[in-house]
């Protein structure tokens with residue numbers, strides 16, 4: 117079943133790429149495995165999945181310890197500053213940086229490990245009260261400040277679009293974030309550093325790809341519904 121769902125997602129990603137005239141290699145699929153047991157992740161791993169997204173520090177570190185070391189772990193959930201130290205050498209990309217305080221903490225912890233942390237700026241494009249993330253107009257000043265940090269590299273932008281019935285409703289949000297992403301790429305002389313636009317989840321990843329996403333974060337579409345009661 118996991119195999120079928122994975123194939124279905126893969127097929128839809130390809131179709132969205134085709135519609136948008138994009139190459140399949142331009143889009144990276146993150147398998148969002150939050151709440152799923154290690155055995156399920158192992159099953160996905162055996163089917164070839166190597167990039168997993170988790171939204172809780174403790175869950176990410178526990179799964180990191182339990183699973184093969186060639187997995188790439190992405191931290192996609194809200195991150196508290198006091199927990200940065202647990203994931204700094206485990207998460208390949210932190211998608212959810214939304215404050216200077218958090219960026220400063222990442223800088224400090226990355227320096228301790230003598231590594232450069234790759235981050236995305238989380239943007240609350242729709243300015244929903246219930247969501248984390250910066251406002252659009254805060255992003256460029258933030259990126260400029262963080263560019264002075266020796267151990268932090270801003271790789272791009274991330275958003276969690278509103279939950280909507282019809283994914284078409286989110287198209288303009290994805291298009292707006294894509295525009296901002298292009299602006300930031302232009303400002304950045306080293307064009308390769310800013311290369312990630314993380315947007316689109318199970319409900320709307322096809323529209324996100326059509327609007328320029330380079331990473332889509334798909335949970336339910338691959339693993340089925342989550343059971344938070346367990």
Ligand SMILES: *Cc1c(COP(=O)(O)O)cnc(C)c1O
Nearest residue numbers: 148171192317318333334335336
């Ligand atoms: C849970 C989660 C996802 C995946 O959501 P699905 O709708 O199950 O695909 C993507 N991004 C973030 C930040 C999440 O927390």
